[in-house]
Amino acid sequence: MQAQPGNGRPRLLLFSEAVTLAHIARPYALGVDLVAAGFEIHLARAARYDKLLGDALPQRHDISSITPTAFNAALARGAPLYDFETLKAYVDDDLRVIAEVEPDAIIGDFRLSLAVSAAVAGVPYLALANAYWSPYCRQRYPVPELPFVQALGPTVGQLLFSAVRPLAFALHCLPMHRLRRHYGLRSLGANLNRVYTHGDCTLYADAPGLFEMRELPDNHHFIGPLNWS
Helix, strand or coil, X not given: CCCCCCCCCCEEEEEECCCCHHHHHHHHHHHHHHHHCCCEEXXXXXXXXXXXCCCCCCCEEECCCCCHHHHHHHHHHCCCCCCHHHHHXXXXXXXXXXXXXXXXXXXXXXXXXXXXXXXXXXXXXXXXXCHHHCCCECCCCCCCCCHHHHHXXXXXXXXXXXXXXXXXXXXXXXXXXXXXXXXXXXXXXXXXXXXXXXXXXXXXXXXHHHCCECCCCCCEEECCCCCCC
């Protein structure tokens, strides 16, 4: 990474998507470790969880985020978590903060828009994710607690979900496909795992022994759990 001329330290911009505490806590914990390692850290987040964080990362920048209620409601319906308009607004917000901070690199935790905004800004993007969302994880998908499962029961529900899951996941990819096309970027395809974890580098905040993984490409790395309390 290129050091900034002002203080000689590489400058990193961390983005948190404030829909769950985990997506806030992990970047915060990573940022604290990176400060100790000599990096200049800026944290971009919606402020709703600030009272739960310490003061170790004082350089903070406000960004918009959907509410946890909206996020959980979409999960409960099995609907896409973000529509095109929301993602486009996120990109505008991301680019504003990127221009203010001028980072050497960006790290984001489930801020899906960064796969576009970092590319548009020409800044390397490291996506922080769980290994079970990796496109290289050998994964079996249990049926979520969706409304039709309550009516049909778990056995029939699992059979139906397994049959329609590839199509459902593909539909969840459409807003990102449209967003990338809007900015002239290549599609990530109909692979939701790829959409959720795409970056110039992907960092898995998990212990590698807990997951059955295919061979990872050189830009995918396990960094271990990020402990925060």
